Amino acid sequence: MTKRIVILGGGTGGTLAANRLRRALDTECEITVVDRDDDHVYQPGLLFLPFGLAHEDDLVRSRRRQLREGIAYRDSGVDHVDVEANVVHLANGEVLGYDVLVIATGARLAPEETEGLTGAGWLSRTFSFYDLPGATALARALREFTGGRIVVNVVDLPIKCPVAPLEFCFLADWYFHERGIRDRVRLTYVTTLDGAFTTPVAARSLAGMLQEKGIELVTEFNTGEVDGEEGKLVSYDGREVEFDLAVVVPVHGGADCVERSWGLGDALGFVPTDEHTLQSEVRDNIFVIGDAAAVPTSKAGSVTHFEGEVLVRNVERYLAGQELDASFDGHTNCFVESGFGKALLIDFNYDTEPVPGHYPTSVGLPLLKESRLNHLGKLMFSWLYWHSLLPGRNLPGVSTAMPRAGKRFEVAQGGS
Template identity: 75%
Template sequence: MSKHIVILGGGTGGTLAANRLRRGLGEQVRITVVDQDDEHVYQPGLLFVPFALAQPEDLVRSRPRQLRRGIEYHRSAVDHVDAEASRVRLADGTTLFYDALVIATGARLVPEETEGLTGPGWRETVHTFYDYAGAMALASALDEFTGGHLVVNVVDLPIKCPVAPLEFCFLADWYFTEQEIRDEVRITYVTPLDSAFTKPVAAKTLAGLLADKGIELVTEFNTGEVDGAGGRLVSYDGREVPFDLAVVVPMHSGASYVELSPGLGDEFGFVSVDPHTLQSTAYPDIFALGDAAGVPTSKAGSVTHFEGAVLARNVARYLAGRPLDPGFDGHTNCFIESGFHKAMLIDFNYDTEPLPGHFPAAAGLPLLRESRLNHLGKLMFSWLYWHSLLPGREIPGIAAEMPAAGKEFPAPAEH
């Protein structure tokens, strides 16, 4: 009897994992993908919707149609995972037994965790572009915005695509310049971090870019309340930031069923896994990748792609009774749109900061500086996403491990 691999989540991670496993194991295994709806949203595109740089309908495709032939698709929400019995209970009453379980149900927005966020002003003066409906509503709000104080606020970390809120600031600067009202708009970026970004080298560069564009930076602001009616953010220490239009990135958590499945995840609902093998720290037949995985790196699409190669290899090794490959090094690769048809690129892993140089080698894309080439790379990623990343194909010249070639490493300190 063939082994059964159940994959929870038909987004980026679940789709590419299913396709990689199907390509690698063929008819040896039965693969079932579970998701609660049929709409696969290209999430990086949501950033562009408010600025009319992407059409919302172009970002959505059918989930099952992204899966290779022979992969089963079951449409239902997940009720809970009974890890002790190696089975998943679905909301429609179905029980799926598994030999290996892959959790790829991503991260969900929990705006209700912040006082006032979904209260008066929500979808009027308070918006988010982190979901489809929010990006659509924000597009209308920006179209009607003629001046005032625009505040972009990250409530707490971790979040999906940590550079996206910064990108929104840069694109807003460009958008209002194109609208010839930039002098009428004050833009402020409000973050709980003590700098513009989590990585010091990149944070310095990004803070400089914010300053160059006249975007104010407010750090160490832990949002306790969003007062939509009064037009203000209030931090837990009592500081306030007034706004006319707020773009808020809500708190994130893992899928709700993780919290209902004893031993599966951490206090935020993210699945606890070994950061190098992506195997559950509690149950050897469970793996996780993408935003659902509790690993100390960015929740970004590139991370999911790099994890996918290692995860597929390790699920196959686990089923064959072989030692796992501790090959995931935290590799993260992010294009950062900076407006005016330019973008930056950063590339790093668990141990290496974003560094200047080029990616993936000395003759590649420039790192840590703006260029039109990087902007074109960002635009090209959409095609790669649908035609290479999701189908589980390798992208030529780009491996799961972070490349050292082309990077300008600092000289070792002398003792």
């Protein structure tokens, strides 16, 4: 009997999972992908758009056209999932039954959760570059900016691509240097963390770069209000940070349809998931990939890529009644744009924080060190995304598990 696989979400995780499953299972299963529209946005490009380093038309392609032949596509939102009956209720009234459900609904921006953020000044003085309208509006604002204080604020975690706000600071430093007005622009990075990043070795490196570039760092600032009219951030403890232009990374939550599905999501709307098998903790026939998963790793595109191989293997094993593969180690790999045509690279997993060295071997790209090669690697990733990652192909020399070769682990242990 033909098995039915329904995939909620046609972004990075849903697309690569569908394509990998189609290749692995051939005609044994019916695969259906569901999403609310046909616009697949290359999200890493949103960082570059405000600085004129990317263009809107290059970032958006058809979701349907990224899917292999034989994969059905439903252009509809999802109302809710009935996990007891194994059915998905779509917003258009259609009901899809499933034998296996893959949740790839990503993370949702929730600027309305922060008092004042979407009020006075929204998209004229306060912005976010985490979606296409925000990044486009911010591009116009930066072109017209001639001096003053720009504050980049992370309201709370988790967020998609945790290094992107830091990258924005570094690219802004470069951008205003190129315009010849860097001395008239005060850049400030405001974070809820006690450092520049979530792990000590990377935090020290990135904080040092902020200092070298003359970018202020304000830590442990829990934003309670954004006053766009007066131009100030207000923390819950009463501290204030003034701005002329604010770039705010808003609170993130899980998809609305997860929140509407009884028993499916946690308090934030993400799906409790086994961190090694990617099988949900809700039902055995539900698997989760990408930002939708409540697992202890970054919500980054590289994580989704590395999860894909394990998830597909486990869907196959589940359908065959076999023991699942518990090999996903939280592998995360991020290029960090540092401006002036250079970038860093960080590579880590659940158990190992970013450390210096090289990736993927001792003769690879430098880790935690600015390099022109890393910048070129990030630029090249756009091509790999559309032509290798989304189609579900393995990247040569890049393994799902974090490689240990080439890394200097003694640094994380307090060595030099």
